[in-house]
Each structure stands twice: as structure tokens, then as C-alpha cells.
Amino acid sequence: MRPSQVEGSCLVACAGLVLLLQAFGFSWAWALALGMGACLLRHLFQLVRLIRLLRRRHYLSPPFPWGLWGELYRTIARYQQGNRKRRKRQLRFQRRFREAAHSIPDALVVLDKRQRIEWANPAARELLNIHWPEDEGRRFTDCFDHPQLKAFLDTGEFNRPLDLLPNHNRALMLSLRVNPFGERKRQRLIVARDRTAVYHLNRIRRDFIANASHELRTPLTVLTGFLETLSDSPQTPAAHQRPLQLMSNQAERMRAIVEDLLTLSRLEMEDRSEDLVRVPVPEAIRAIAQEAEVLSRGRHALHWELDERLGLLANPGEIRSAFSNLIFNAVIHTPPGTRIQIRWHREEGAPVFTVADNGEGIPPEHIPRLTERFYRVDKARSRASGGTGLGLAIVNHILQRHDARLLIASELGQGSVFQCRFPPEAAVQL
Numbered sequence: 001m002r003p004s005q006v007e008g009s010c011l012v013a014c015a016g017l018v019l020l021l022q023a024f025g026f027s028w029a030w031a032l033a034l035g036m037g038a039c040l041l042r043h044l045f046q047l048v049r050l051i052r053l054l055r056r057r058h059y060l061s062p063p064f065p066w067g068l069w070g071e072l073y074r075t076i077a078r079y080q081q082g083n084r085k086r087r088k089r090q091l092r093f094q095r096r097f098r099e100a101a102h103s104i105p106d107a108l109v110v111l112d113k114r115q116r117i118e119w120a121n122p123a124a125r126e127l128l129n130i131h132w133p134e135d136e137g138r139r140f141t142d143c144f145d146h147p148q149l150k151a152f153l154d155t156g157e158f159n160r161p162l163d164l165l166p167n168h169n170r171a172l173m174l175s176l177r178v179n180p181f182g183e184r185k186r187q188r189l190i191v192a193r194d195r196t197a198v199y200h201l202n203r204i205r206r207d208f209i210a211n212a213s214h215e216l217r218t219p220l221t222v223l224t225g226f227l228e229t230l231s232d233s234p235q236t237p238a239a240h241q242r243p244l245q246l247m248s249n250q251a252e253r254m255r256a257i258v259e260d261l262l263t264l265s266r267l268e269m270e271d272r273s274e275d276l277v278r279v280p281v282p283e284a285i286r287a288i289a290q291e292a293e294v295l296s297r298g299r300h301a302l303h304w305e306l307d308e309r310l311g312l313l314a315n316p317g318e319i320r321s322a323f324s325n326l327i328f329n330a331v332i333h334t335p336p337g338t339r340i341q342i343r344w345h346r347e348e349g350a351p352v353f354t355v356a357d358n359g360e361g362i363p364p365e366h367i368p369r370l371t372e373r374f375y376r377v378d379k380a381r382s383r384a385s386g387g388t389g390l391g392l393a394i395v396n397h398i399l400q401r402h403d404a405r406l407l408i409a410s411e412l413g414q415g416s417v418f419q420c421r422f423p424p425e426a427a428v429q430l
Contacts, residue, residue: 046065050072101121106127106192107193108190109121109140109189110190111187111189113182113186113187115141116138116139117132117137117140118136119132119136127172128144129166129168129169140190141153144166146164146166146167149164153178158177158179160403161176162175172196173194173200175193176192177192177193179191202268210265212261217255220255224248227248227251231248260391260394264393264394272401273318277313278430281306281312281319281351282307282310284319286306289327289342292328292331295328295331295332296331300330300336301337301338302342303341304341305341305344305345308430309429309430310428313427314402319402325391325395326355329391330357334359334360339358340356340357341356348424350423351424352420354418354420355417356418357416358414358415359415360412360415361411361413361414367409370408371406372393373389373393375389395420399420404421404422407421
């Protein structure tokens, strides 16, 4: 029924009551007053009844009163029915979310804008020693105390996870990640993952590589010494010179692999680089470029563009190793006649080192795996050039220790670009 029809029916009912009262002998004025009073009393009764039902959270159901009040009751009933359906859907979603959160082995903790605990899943009890709902309203750092945690939360730099040993269980190794969410990103979702098995496996692998590489040094040194002695001896037949040269080359290649493995193991021991000093990067790049020209023997066109006033707060040995690996890779793995452009400059306030070439390029399926150990795009050519397959892995680890990123872009037939992008705060003025 439309509102106009409802209002019309109410007026008709009121007029009928007035006529009925006149028929019983009431004057027109009294009949009108009594009719209007009756209508007002009915409205007041229905209003009080509706307020009482709503206060009791009673769901309205038929039969509904006639007229305008009936239309109002039906409208509210429809809204209540829609709210019931939405409420049921919300409860189903909350139940599913709770079941999913309870089944996740990672610890999940929701913090408010004051870093107080709002919710936590059961895994947080074992991994973070947080018991919900007992610890609801307490500060996260009061329940899970660790020397590095407060500074990590206060900085607001959550790009990298925090690896730590919890005080309540020193046998665990946790990887803790913080994700801002909620209104204005002021709330925090803490995700703690048990990395104990992976941590011990990586440590065993690192120790094995380091020990094996260290043990290989001595026999390699002995072999190299005897090969040099035999090659230089006048009593060695000329027919043996070629095999001895091949053996020396392979021993030298093995020595380079051992040295790179030891370097990689040392870099993996710590997440952060130590002994940071002001590094005059333009001077270091020029020295590396001169060595690259000797390695190239005129087969490549090397050009560099350096910001002479831009330095870097870094570990000088590690930065030289990273930059030299990228420049030497461009010389070794590009064909003769390639143009190699070396740049050291600022981009949006951040120091950037770039090595670009116009060589053959790299197929796109290989780019995500270039920083893996011993991964080679062209295995035959890489072995022929004497590469160890560890250069980009070393570069990637060095940059991670300096909070920097390695960006790789390439297009077949157009060349490749390797870019080291450092954080703005690492830049220094020379």
C-alpha cells in the first residue's frame, strides 16, 4: 500500500468516527474533537507499543495493525529480517575466520593503535607466550619481552621480518613480521612463524659449505704448487705442457669457487653489515673499471658516468665485491663489441649503481633465478668463461646486508640492466 493510500484510509476512518458520533447526538464540534482524540490516542498507543517492542529487541511479526502503523511495522520488520540475514552471514564468516585462524600454525596477534593486544590465536600461546583472552588489553611488549622488539615496532619499517630467539623458549627461532592495517594503518597484525627447522638446516648447510671449502684449500694449494713446478721444470716433456696447463686452469677455477663459497658463507652469518664507513664510490668504480678494461682486452666499449660528490655509508670491501662482480659479469658474459655503461647517481634521493649493456639479453624465464647459487643461463658458455655461478648470489647477499635491492631487467636482443638501489639514508656527501 502506497503512503498516500494509507493516509487516505486513516482520514476516512477518522471521518467515519465523527459521523457516527454525530448520529448519536453529539454536536459537530464535540464529534470532531472526540474523533481526533481517539485517533491521537491510537497513535500514542501504537507508538508506546512500538518503542517497548524495540527496546526489548523483539522481532516484529504479523498480524500488524491497520493503516499507517501497519505500514510502519512492516517496514521495520523487513529491515529486521535483512539485519538477521546479515547477522547470520557475519557470524558464519567470523566462525570460519576463527576456525581458519585456529588451524594456522603461525602465531597471529592483533594490536590496537597503542600496541595493546586485542586478539590472538592459539598458536600465539606456544610461540609468543601470549594467552588470549587473559592478556587482552595488555601491551604486546609486556607479554613478549625482547631487546630488539620495541625498537623494531617503534621504527615503523616493516619491510623485512625480525628473526629472534624468544626469552620464554630459547630453543625456538621465530621470524616476526608486522603488517599495518585498520583505520589509517594504525593497528598492527603480528605474524610469528617458527623457523627453527629451517634455521638449523641452513646453519648445517652453511657450516658444511664453510668447512668443506676450508678443507679443500690445502689440497688445492698443494696441487697448484706441484703443477707449477712441473710446468716450469725443463725436464717436463713438451707433450705434457698442454695437459698441465689444463690442470692448472681447472685448479684455479676450483680455487675461485672455494673462495666464493667461503665469501658467501661469511655473508650469510649475519643479516647486517658491520664496519660501515664513508666509501668514496666514484674512486672505487674507476679502479674496478680499469681492471675490467684489462679483462676485456679492448673487446668491449666501457663508459662510465659518476657523481663525484656522491658517496656511500657502507662496508668498503663488500661494496667493492658487489660492484666488481656486476662489472666483470658484463665483460665476461657479453659478446665482443658490446657497449657497457656504468652509472653512479641519485634517483629520487636514493644512491643507485647501474651496469647496462646492449648485448644479447637474458630470456625472461631465467631472470627470477639469476641470484641462485650455481645457476647459469648458458651453462656451456659460463663454464668456458670460467664463471663460478656464485657472483650474483654474493651481490644479492651484500645488498641485503646494506638494506639495498638488486633489480634486473633484460630484453632479448636489446641488452640487460643490473641496478643496485640503496636506501636514501645511506648516501653521504664527498
